[in-house]
Amino acid sequence: MKFSPLVQELIDSLKCLPGVGSKTAQRMAFQLLERNRQGGEKLAGALAKAMTEVGHCQQCRNFTESELCEICASPKRKIATQLCIVESPADVIAIEQTAEFQGRYFVLMGHLSPLDGIGPNDLGLDILENELLKGQITELILATNPTVEGEATAHYIAEMAKHYQVTISRIAHGVPVGGELEYVDGNTLSHALSGRKNYSV
Amino acid sequence: MKFSPLVQELIDSLKCLPGVGSKTAQRMAFQLLERNRQGGEKLAGALAKAMTEVGHCQQCRNFTESELCEICASPKRKIATQLCIVESPADVIAIEQTAEFQGRYFVLMGHLSPLDGIGPNDLGLDILENELLKGQITELILATNPTVEGEATAHYIAEMAKHYQVTISRIAHGVPVGGELEYVDGNTLSHALSGRKNYSV
Numbered sequence: 001m002k003f004s005p006l007v008q009e010l011i012d013s014l015k016c017l018p019g020v021g022s023k024t025a026q027r028m029a030f031q032l033l034e035r036n037r038q039g040g041e042k043l044a045g046a047l048a049k050a051m052t053e054v055g056h057c058q059q060c061r062n063f064t065e066s067e068l069c070e071i072c073a074s075p076k077r078k079i080a081t082q083l084c085i086v087e088s089p090a091d092v093i094a095i096e097q098t099a100e101f102q103g104r105y106f107v108l109m110g111h112l113s114p115l116d117g118i119g120p121n122d123l124g125l126d127i128l129e130n131e132l133l134k135g136q137i138t139e140l141i142l143a144t145n146p147t148v149e150g151e152a153t154a155h156y157i158a159e160m161a162k163h164y165q166v167t168i169s170r171i172a173h174g175v176p177v178g179g180e181l182e183y184v185d186g187n188t189l190s191h192a193l194s195g196r197k198n199y200s201v
Numbered sequence: 202m203k204f205s206p207l208v209q210e211l212i213d214s215l216k217c218l219p220g221v222g223s224k225t226a227q228r229m230a231f232q233l234l235e236r237n238r239q240g241g242e243k244l245a246g247a248l249a250k251a252m253t254e255v256g257h258c259q260q261c262r263n264f265t266e267s268e269l270c271e272i273c274a275s276p277k278r279k280i281a282t283q284l285c286i287v288e289s290p291a292d293v294i295a296i297e298q299t300a301e302f303q304g305r306y307f308v309l310m311g312h313l314s315p316l317d318g319i320g321p322n323d324l325g326l327d328i329l330e331n332e333l334l335k336g337q338i339t340e341l342i343l344a345t346n347p348t349v350e351g352e353a354t355a356h357y358i359a360e361m362a363k364h365y366q367v368t369i370s371r372i373a374h375g376v377p378v379g380g381e382l383e384y385v386d387g388n389t390l391s392h393a394l395s396g397r398k399n400y401s402v
């Protein structure tokens with residue numbers, strides 16, 4: 001005994017979402033069918049459109065339905081000489097929200113992960129190297145996550161980039177602003193110590 | 202700064218799924234766009250079809266894309282005199298898997314919940330009463346969940362059903378088979394004690 005064919009198909013399809021198992025998929029399907037058909041139809045439309053129309057920006061690899069993303073298409077950014085390398089589109093938004101950076105981005109859409117079969121070309125590093133070849137970029141800011149994989153990816157890109165006329169920098173590790181020292185993990189704390197700066201009063 | 206319009210729309214739409222907030226919706230959208238377009242398209246199709254074609258069985262209220270669900274349409278079940286009341290389609294499947302029950306079901310699709318504005322008619326109790334009026338049903342098995350809401354719903358239905366010629370029963374509370382007494386909560390344990398049966402050897 002199973003659910004009716006269309007309900008079962010919906011439950012099975014929902015399991016393609018990350019972190020969604022059988023029980024959660026069931027709960028989602030029942031909730032939409034019983035209480036939110038309109039939301040379900042809206043989601044169906046948004047999914048269908050996004051899956052077929054969203055591609056990658058030809059320059060930075062971020063998701064976009066145009067040839068160039070909004071940032072790459074902006075005249076002010078086109079002449080930028082700084083390129084900030086991030087792992088995900090969400091990182092671009094986080095950095096944009098600081099309003100500290102006026103350069104361009106390059107979105108890896110992940111990090112090197114040999115076990116998952118994700119190598120340099122899956123991260124578009126060939127496209128990145130072409131960008132460096134053009135000679136417009138003078139600084140490469142490595143803003144991958146401060147995780148083992150993020151550090152390994154940053155290291156790999158730095159190795160590649162040192163053949164070009166470009167300054168390579170890494171975002172600073174340290175104590176989060178507003179954090180309390182006693183709750184900061186030891187690794188972060190030793191980074192914060194070794195990365196200490198002169199403090200003039 | 203936001204994601205591109207179609208990506209943002211996808212993220213917003215995913216938030217209609219229960220338990221999915223902004224961060225989870227983002228992760229889901231990126232995962233589908235980057236690693237599983239095929240799964241995303243399949244989900245879009247399954248959703249669109251289910252939202253428009255799945256309705257309720259005219260007899261038991263379970264989800265079905267036909268007029269009657271598979272169980273209600275089965276000739277053997279049509280002549281059944283037992284009616285088992287459950288809260289959700291998943292409960293029907295759980296009981297069917299025991300192969301202990303050959304009667305019909307009535308699916309409430311929830312439980313009484315005044316705070317959420319869910320009253321008797323939202324649970325189809327008018328349809329249930331019509332069923333009782335027909336006089337075919339001789340036993341009503343209340344199999345709502347052993348929760349406060351489930352008990353209240355069972356109580357409400359029992360009050361309604363006592364005006365009809367029908368035996369009313371409630372599934373037994375007690376110690377789960379294979380469980381250890383010391384880990385069973387006190388409420389369940391007192392139900393297990395007061396519901397004790399003669400044990401003949």
Ligand SMILES: [Zn+2]
Nearest residue numbers: 057060069072
């Ligand atoms: Zn771009």
Ligand SMILES: [Zn+2]
Nearest residue numbers: 258261270273
């Ligand atoms: Zn039915």
